[in-house]
Structure formats: C-alpha cells, structure tokens
Amino acid sequence: xxxxxxxxxxxxxxxxxxxxxxxxxxxxxxxxxxxxxxxxxxxxxxxxxxxxxxxxxxxxxxxxxxxxxxxxxxxxxxxxxxxxxxxxxxxxxxxxxxxxxxxxxxxxxxxxxxxxxxxxxxxxxxxxxxxxxxxxxxxxxxxxxxxxxxxxxxxxxxxxxxxxxxxxxxxxxxxxxxxxxxxxxxxxxxxxxxxxxxxxxxxxxxxxx
Amino acid sequence: xxxxxxxxxxxxxxxxxxxxxxxxxxxxxxxxxxxxxxxxxxxxxxxxxxxxxxxxxxxxxxxxxxxxxxxxxxxxxxxxxxxxxxxxxxxxxxxxxxxxxxxxxxxxxxxxxxxxxxxxxxxxxxxxxxxxxxxxxxxxxxxxxxxxxxxxxxxxxxxxxxxxxxxxxxxxxxxxxxxxxxxxxxxxxxxxxxxxxxxxxxxxxxxxx
Amino acid sequence: xxxxxxxxxxxxxxxxxxxxxxxxxxxxxxxxxxxxxxxxxxxxxxxxxxxxxxxxxxxxxxxxxxxxxxxxxxxxxxxxxxxxxxxxxxxxxxxxxxxxxxxxxxxxxxxxxxxxxxxxxxxxxxxxxxxxxxxxxxxxxxxxxxxxxxxxxxxxxxxxxxxxxxxxxxxxxxxxxxxxxxxxxxxxxxxxxxxxxxxxxxxxxxxxx
Amino acid sequence: xxxxxxxxxxxxxxxxxxxxxxxxxxxxxxxxxxxxxxxxxxxxxxxxxxxxxxxxxxxxxxxxxxxxxxxxxxxxxxxxxxxxxxxxxxxxxxxxxxxxxxxxxxxxxxxxxxxxxxxxxxxxxxxxxxxxxxxxxxxxxxxxxxxxxxxxxxxxxxxxxxxxxxxxxxxxxxxxxxxxxxxxxxxxxxxxxxxxxxxxxxxxxxxxx
DNA sequence: TATGAATGAGTCTTCATTCAT
DNA sequence: CATGAATGAAGACTCATTCAT
Numbered sequence: 001x002x003x004x005x006x007x008x009x010x011x012x013x014x015x016x017x018x019x020x021x022x023x024x025x026x027x028x029x030x031x032x033x034x035x036x037x038x039x040x041x042x043x044x045x046x047x048x049x050x051x052x053x054x055x056x057x058x059x060x061x062x063x064x065x066x067x068x069x070x071x072x073x074x075x076x077x078x079x080x081x082x083x084x085x086x087x088x089x090x091x092x093x094x095x096x097x098x099x100x101x102x103x104x105x106x107x108x109x110x111x112x113x114x115x116x117x118x119x120x121x122x123x124x125x126x127x128x129x130x131x132x133x134x135x136x137x138x139x140x141x142x143x144x145x146x147x148x149x150x151x152x153x154x155x156x157x158x159x160x161x162x163x164x165x166x167x168x169x170x171x172x173x174x175x176x177x178x179x180x181x182x183x184x185x186x187x188x189x190x191x192x193x194x195x196x197x198x199x200x201x202x203x204x205x206x207x208x209x
Numbered sequence: 210x211x212x213x214x215x216x217x218x219x220x221x222x223x224x225x226x227x228x229x230x231x232x233x234x235x236x237x238x239x240x241x242x243x244x245x246x247x248x249x250x251x252x253x254x255x256x257x258x259x260x261x262x263x264x265x266x267x268x269x270x271x272x273x274x275x276x277x278x279x280x281x282x283x284x285x286x287x288x289x290x291x292x293x294x295x296x297x298x299x300x301x302x303x304x305x306x307x308x309x310x311x312x313x314x315x316x317x318x319x320x321x322x323x324x325x326x327x328x329x330x331x332x333x334x335x336x337x338x339x340x341x342x343x344x345x346x347x348x349x350x351x352x353x354x355x356x357x358x359x360x361x362x363x364x365x366x367x368x369x370x371x372x373x374x375x376x377x378x379x380x381x382x383x384x385x386x387x388x389x390x391x392x393x394x395x396x397x398x399x400x401x402x403x404x405x406x407x408x409x410x411x412x413x414x415x416x417x418x
Numbered sequence: 419x420x421x422x423x424x425x426x427x428x429x430x431x432x433x434x435x436x437x438x439x440x441x442x443x444x445x446x447x448x449x450x451x452x453x454x455x456x457x458x459x460x461x462x463x464x465x466x467x468x469x470x471x472x473x474x475x476x477x478x479x480x481x482x483x484x485x486x487x488x489x490x491x492x493x494x495x496x497x498x499x500x501x502x503x504x505x506x507x508x509x510x511x512x513x514x515x516x517x518x519x520x521x522x523x524x525x526x527x528x529x530x531x532x533x534x535x536x537x538x539x540x541x542x543x544x545x546x547x548x549x550x551x552x553x554x555x556x557x558x559x560x561x562x563x564x565x566x567x568x569x570x571x572x573x574x575x576x577x578x579x580x581x582x583x584x585x586x587x588x589x590x591x592x593x594x595x596x597x598x599x600x601x602x603x604x605x606x607x608x609x610x611x612x613x614x615x616x617x618x619x620x621x622x623x624x625x626x627x
Numbered sequence: 628x629x630x631x632x633x634x635x636x637x638x639x640x641x642x643x644x645x646x647x648x649x650x651x652x653x654x655x656x657x658x659x660x661x662x663x664x665x666x667x668x669x670x671x672x673x674x675x676x677x678x679x680x681x682x683x684x685x686x687x688x689x690x691x692x693x694x695x696x697x698x699x700x701x702x703x704x705x706x707x708x709x710x711x712x713x714x715x716x717x718x719x720x721x722x723x724x725x726x727x728x729x730x731x732x733x734x735x736x737x738x739x740x741x742x743x744x745x746x747x748x749x750x751x752x753x754x755x756x757x758x759x760x761x762x763x764x765x766x767x768x769x770x771x772x773x774x775x776x777x778x779x780x781x782x783x784x785x786x787x788x789x790x791x792x793x794x795x796x797x798x799x800x801x802x803x804x805x806x807x808x809x810x811x812x813x814x815x816x817x818x819x820x821x822x823x824x825x826x827x828x829x830x831x832x833x834x835x836x
Numbered sequence: 837t838a839t840g841a842a843t844g845a846g847t848c849t850t851c852a853t854t855c856a857t
Numbered sequence: 858c859a860t861g862a863a864t865g866a867a868g869a870c871t872c873a874t875t876c877a878t
Contacts, residue, residue, distance in 0.1 A: 452752055452753075453752060454663050454752065454753070538751075539751040539752060539758070540751070540752045542747075542748040542749070542751075542752065543661055543662060543663065543748060543749045543751065543752025543753065544661075544663070544752065549748070556808075580827075581820065581823070581824040581827075584805070584820065584821060584824035584825075585824055585828060587801075587804050587805055587808050587809075588801040588804065588805070588824065588825065588828055590804050591800035591801045591802070591803055591804025591805065592796075592797040592800045592801060592804075593800070594800050594803070594804060595796050595797065595799050595800025595801075595803060596793070596796060596797070596800065599765075599796050600796075611790065611793065612793060614790070615790040615793035615794055615797065616793075616797065618789075618790075618832075619794060619797055619832040619833070620832065622831045622832045622833075622834060623827075623828040623829065623831045623832035624828070624831075625831060
C-alpha cells in the first residue's frame, strides 16, 4: 500500500543522474550569462526538461547555484596533495612541496575552470551568504598555508621573522590572480611556467637573507 | 545664452552637486545591498529625491553604477606616487620605491574601501562589459609593474631570469588579496605591517640567489 | 476471469475500500487547509498512496471534493426522522415533532461536523456548480419545512396568516446558525438546550395570538 | 474618463480616487468569478489600468479582497438604527424597534448585495484569518441582539426564561438566511414582507405564553 | 528641473494532471 | 492496480523606466 519509503536503487540512480544533468546544464547556462542574466528557462532549455522537472530536483534557481558553489568548494578543498600531509620532512623538500602543491592546485582550477569562474566572478554579487561561505573557505586555505609556512620556519627553510599570517594571504592572492589571468581562458595555460615563477618567487620570498 | 566664456556658473554647479548627491546615495545603497539587491527606489530614498529626478541625471541604474566604477578606477590609476615616476634611480632605492608604492596603494584602497569593494565584489557579476573594463584596468597596472620590475632588472636589483610577466601578476594578486582581507572591513588595518610583509617578501622574491 | 456472475466480490470491495480511504484522507486534508489550501499532494500523503493511485479513483481534485459534498448532502437529506413522515397527527404532537426533528438534525450535523463544515465554509467559494447544488438542496429542505408548517396550519397549531414561505427560510436559517456556532467546534454542544430554545421560539413564533 | 474603450490616454487620478476605482473593479471582478476564479489580470482589465498600478495601491490580490471585506463589515456594523440606541424605552415600542432594525438591516444588505455576497460566499474559503474576522463580527452582532433581548426581558416584553444567548443566534441566522435567499439576487426583494414575517415570528417567539 | 503616478515586460514558482514502467 | 517522475499552463508579483504635470 504505502509506497515503501525509498525505492529501488535504480530509481535513485536515475534521480541522481537527472540531478547531474540539471547541474551540468545550469553550469553551462550560468557560465554563458552569469547568475542574473540566466533564467530558469535557459537552464531547462539547456537540460531539455520541463519547468516542473527542474523544481522537482532543486528548490529554486538560487538552490542550483548554491549546489554548484558547494561542488566547487569541495573540489578545491580536496586538492590537498597527498605528499603534503606527512608532517615530517627534510629541508631540501621545501621546493618539491611547493612545486607539487601549486601544480596540483593550478591544474585543478584549470580543469574545473567553468565552475571556478562562476565561484570567483558570480558568487559574491548574489548573496551575503555566498560571501561568507567564500570567506570561510579562504580562511581554511589560509590556515593550511600558514601551517606550511610555520613548518618551514621550524625546519629553517623560512626565516624566523617571517610574518606567516600576512604571507599566507600573499600566497593565496598570487594563486587567485594567476587563476583569473591564465586559467579561466580558452587558451591552454603554461602551468609549469606559472609554477616555476611562483615557486622561485616564494622560496626566495620566505627565505632569510 | 550665458556668456560664451569658459565657465558655466551656478546652473552647472547645481547640476553637478545633484549628480554627486545621487552618486553618494547610490554608493551607500549599493554597498548595503549589492547591485541586484538594490533598487532605484533605495537610491532615491537615500538621496531623498523623486524618481524622475534620478533619471534626469543618470540614464539608468546601470549608468550610476558605471559612474561609480569609473570613479573607482580613476582613483586607482591615480595613486602612482609622484616619486616613482622619475625613471632614473639608484639601486638602493628599490626598497623605498616599493615601500612607498605599496603604502600609497593600500592607503588609497582603504580610504575608498566602499567604492573598492563595489568594484571587486559586484562589478564582475553584472556585465561582460565591466569584466572587460576591469581586465583592461588590471592590464594597465600589470604593465606598470612589469616596467618597474624590468627597471629593477636593469639596475641589478632583480635577477635577470625573473619572469617579469608572471611576477607582475603575482604582485597584483598579493595586493588584491590584502585589500579583500584587511582593507575592506570596519577594523582599521595595520598598513605598515602589511607593507613590511609585502616588501620583505617581494624584494627577496625578485632578488637573485 | 472471475465468474461472470452478477457480483464482483473481492476486487470491487477492495476498490471501494481504496476509494473510502482516499475520501477519508481528503476530508482530513480539506478540513485542515480548505479546498484551495489543500493540494493533491496533501491528500495522497494523508492517504499514504501514490499520486497516480489518486487519479485511478477520482478524476480530479474537484471530483473528490464533489464526492464529499454529495455524501454530506445525502446525510442531511436522510435525517428525516421516521416519526415525521406519517402525515396524520394530532395537534398536541406539534411540539414533539419539532423537538424530534431538530434534535435529529442537530445531532447529525454535529456527528458529521467535518463534512458539514466543508460544505458550509468551502463549497460556495469553489464553483458556481456547488452554489447551485446547495441552493437546490436548501430548496428541498425549505419545501419540507413549508409542508410541515402548512400541516400545522391545517391542524390549527399555526396561525392561518403565517407566511409559511418566509418562515420556512427563517427556520432554515436558525438551524444553520446554530450549526455554525455550536456544532462545528471542538467543544461538545449542549444540544438539548439548543433544541429547547429552538422549539420554544418556533412554537410561539408560528402560533396565533 | 477612464478609457472610453481602449486607447484613451490614462489620466492621473488622485490617489484615493484610483484606490476606489480599483476596489470597484475588484468587486465587479470578484463578484463575477469568485476570489480564486478571478485573477489580477481581470481586476486590472476591469479597472483599465496597468498591472503595476494595481500593486501601487494594494499589496496583493489578497489585500484588495481584505479591503472589500473590511468595507463590508464596516457597512454592516454601521447599520445600527439611530432609534435603537436610547436605552430607555416603553414596552409598546418593541415592535417598532424590531421592525426598524430589521428593515434597515435588510435594506442595507440589499443595497450592498455584491459586497455582502462576497463576504458570505467567498471570505470563508480563502483564509483562516477571514473566518476569525467574521466570527468576531458576528460576535459583535450577537452581543447587540442579546442586549436588546435582555432589555426586552427587563421591560416584560420578552419572557423571563428566554434563552437570550441562543435566541440571539437564532435571530442572526434568520437574517442571514433571508439575505442569502432574497437579497442577493437580481430580483427586487419584497422587504416589507420579510420584515413582517420576521417581526411577527420573533415577537411571538420571545413572548411569554 | 523636479515630481511621483503609471506602465508592462519579465520571471520565478506552483501544482493539477499525465504516463511510462 | 500502483507508482512517482515528468509535464507545462497558469498566475502573482517586481521594478526599471517613462511621462504628464
């Protein structure tokens, strides 16, 4: 009698697939016209579904956008390269660590450039909520960087008087700018060159002397 | 009608004053609610004028916002400290140049933080036009920095193999991030500290060895 | 498949049960939120059935409501107390007749108060059709009352110049008002008191002198 | 004034006049189609104004309806005939009082029958709020009637054992029913006849013996 | 110039109903 | 018969802009 609560796994999969389809369509549409320039009509046209179907999977236009933002932030938070985690490390590895970290980050950003651009260019202008979410996210990243810098200080790779707090922000800003300038466009970026410049700059920047 | 002279006395002044009044109101309103969250009704309420009056001075909501953006960009482009312009300089001055430049920039940004925040947080999400305008603006800034770096290279302050192109972006990014993090908030920023960290980082970062 | 006989045993019973289940759920739901404030989703949630199942048993939301109305009107038309029907009666019985009639009516209304409230409060606002149906129904009741009054006139219980037509409406209105005021609420009504007041009032009201 | 037809340039009306115009149009429209069957489009078409103009004067469709209800209730509460108020009265005046009261009430109801029908037929089905408002309103009326009946008791016009509480409801119901049956239609009602029947019925009904 | 009432195209969202499984 | 995902017509409300005074 009762629809037994949840249904077959197949149904769930289908449901999930439809959700993905809508998210993909929304990403395309938002990337084209921005949040405010994109209407639900655009999204459903792109997804080739009916209006009602859209609202079967998302509560609102704002909701789909939020889902995309969440996904983007999740991707970003996930880029922590495996090698960075082991806390014990020899001084000579500093360059390798930085190089690996930056390469991974830049590649991930480029790989998901549509999502990233949405996050960077649109999210702030929509909602105080997104602003807060982003601030929080950057806070997490900043914390990670600060810890790395402190670790470098312990190992003597970074000078003792380094202002890790502010320098952490500087590192964040450098990546952000590179992303905006080189990673969002259609042209394939020369990531090794970017990493070279970044690492050369930062290694010296944090070093004593 | 009036004397065909150079000055347009009272009428224009009044007109100009009204325009300023509206711009000020718009800045307040937009800062509160963002571009899309702010309605013409909010602006005219803030300015205490009638609806029609608004359209007597600006063609559209978009137009006022553009005027604010133009003003912001003009302020930014204008911060070139007088001392930097003379192209001939001795090597020992590098630190002084950087220090002065960054201090001026950061102070200017903080001074006009409402305008700046509008530019950084809102402009991108409104219009492809603003995106282009910003890109262009950052291009100019980038060019300036690149020239300074090249100059430093000539003088031997910066290593010869420095990737001035990319490093220019890095410098831009650092300032942008500092602005967002420390200059937009209500708390009075510790600009000297920021400048210290910036200059110490950059001087080493661009130096050889 | 089944024996081609006259009766359709289990299947139809099951079908009928399902219909009842939906009607009961609809009554609950409509009573909670009114016709327009109740969605098919509410009804099927209450009935714990799937959307499609609902439309297997009723053509539309309007249709279920109509079924509830029909049921309500049937209940009302059915309250004619057995004793009233025999047309020959002695004058002394007038009070007994009225008392019995009113008691039965008021009790029935209270017993089915959810259905009744639906009829009184919602039906009119939905459809001209329901308005007509109600008018017709009240017409039938009015006719019954008029006949009773005329009978009372014949027997000398009611004065000869009584405007039976209008007075019939008055009687109808009195019951309606009592229903709305005392019978629809959660509090158990003091039906004897209501009947007392009604009968005392009406007997005198129709009497000569 | 308002467009004679379709293409008359709109006139700037005084705020209050425009509000009245919309209320009148809404009354017409709602009377035609009921609350739920009437769309804002119908109202503005009837008023020959633009959509926005409607929302310049009323917050919502619900709001106009509420304004009509308020107006209706105000009219009803205002029908208290002047003669009833003086609290000292001679026994012989009872009939005159009732007659005057009922006549005024019935005439007022008929005069504003469109508003009244809206109140009686639509308001309940829209909102719990309206139900409460109506209950309250009827409460006031009931109170008035009860006081009159008590006054009659004091003067010996009404029997001492009269259940004034319930009888007050009966009186209310009688009027309501007459309104619905005779006063809402297009046909001109024979109000004197209704009053005669009412008064004859009630005077006897409340009297002793 | 100033005013503010009026305009109406634009959009999101709802929800009764259908239909493939 | 049962299910519930999908449909899409419908409708309320917004708000930038215009224009008569």
